[in-house]
Amino acid sequence: MADDMAGQVGDAEQLRARLGPDLVLTGEAVLPYCRDWHGDVQGQALAVLRPRSTSEAQDCMRAAAALKLRVVPQGGNTGLVLGALPEDGAAEVVISLERMTRxxxxxxxxxxxxxxxxxxxxxxxxxxxxxxxxxxxxxxxxxxxxxxxxxxxxxxxxxxxxxxxxxxxxxxxxxxxxxxxxxxxxxxxxxxxxxxxxxxxxxxxxxxxxxxxxxxxxxxxRPEQVATALVALDGLEEVIALYRQARRDCCDLMSAFEFMPPLAIELACEAMPDLRPPLDAAHPAYALIEISGSGLVDIDDLMTRFLEGALMSGLARDGVVAQSRAQAAGLWAIREGMNLGQAMRGRHLRTDVSVPLSRLATFVAEAEAAVAAELPGCTCVSYGHVGDGNVHLNVLPDYGLGPDMIVPQILKAKKIVNEVLDRHAGSISAEHGIGRLKKPEFEARLPPVQRELLTRIKTALDPAGMMNPGCQMDHPAEAAHHAPLAEN
Structure with missing residues (x-):
């Protein structure tokens, strides 16, 4: 143990000697760079290197290579799959790009x-x-x-x-x-x-x-005109039908089409007390729609005619169109505030999956039913981006459980959702990446040829397994060293 500590101190001092004290953080100053965005996981690093230019970033990389240290690149550290967290306080350094902002x-x-x-x-x-x-x-x-x-x-x-x-x-x-x-x-x-x-x-x-x-x-x-609307519907099947109609009526002028359950408004209002529900009555599903454009197109008229058609056909049950930027921001606050509301309710499963759009409603129904059957005390919150088939099917554990019971529920819920996802030929990561959190599920689903190609690329560009160890896939040179980062 004493030899390990001496080695860590020696490596840190060598980094300072090579790079100068301004570029190297050690001790307690390292801690904020080793914690995930939600505060669920705490990692460790020998030091944080903070270059101010590309040439200094090259110096940092060369110094790490010379000392046989592994490197974890980090930006804003807002990722949700532990992709930018160091694990080994003796042999890993973070290179933070926070000073390269020009x-x-x-x-x-x-x-x-x-x-x-x-x-x-x-x-x-x-x-x-x-x-x-x-x-x-x-x-x-x-x-x-x-x-x-x-x-x-x-x-x-x-x-x-x-x-x-x-x-x-x-x-x-x-x-x-x-x-x-x-x-x-x-x-x-x-x-x-x-x-x-x-x-x-x-x-x-x-x-x-x-x-x-x-x-x-x-x-x-820059879009000079933006129209935003919240539409109430009878369910996710109707949301998909409305999206199909919107693609025809609004074409490529549609920039966003989000779906949310009624719980989204409840969660957003919990997190943002000044927020008020935009519609008088609750409905089974909501679509948040934005169309935008410039030039001679009348975006407001396009939105009005589209929604009038949806209401007349009975597809839409109610809705509200923002009359100002402030009102539009208030509608988007529901979408953003629901994430804060979920966080306020404690640790929970956060998924980021995708399926073919034609299977979206069926997947959500099957996955929520499967979770309810095996974890009856849990609450599903399914929302996401209709147009690209991306669903965040989150699961809130039983309220008031201790950490020793919450983590098993989260892991079981993840297994349930992924099993349904596999039946629908989906992806376990639509936009958040793999990181360390999703690596086991990713590797378990890798076809042999794809695995071989990815391994060849990794070993060709990073033969020593220096870059971001434990992220996405294990490098042959690091497999024996690496122990997965555990959630606290």
Missing amino acids: IRSLDADNFSAVVEAGAVLEQVMAAAEAEGLFFPLTLGAQGSCRIGGNVSTNAGGVNVLRYGMTRELVLGLEVVLPDGQLFEGLSLLRKDNRGIDLKQLFIGAEGTLGLVTAVALKLLP
């Missing part, structure tokens, strides 16, 4: 921007808006998540229906490789067919192949 360029004529990986998503959105442009990635954590993390997890959000996942918004990347070399791929070209697109290897890799330090982003014209 917007290097913004080209309005090319509808593009180059930003450093530590730039907060909301900061990037604001910079684009100041130039009359729009960066469409929209997440609940946009005030604290960072672009590098968005890229590394291929983040989704509420606008995927129209604009796609983060992958579709990336023009180019700058990445520090495990040996300190720099992949300089910050292209601003829309069309570039020169062979394999190497940047795609790093998008969604969750820091397992390299450290993203800068991103070239695709921007769009």
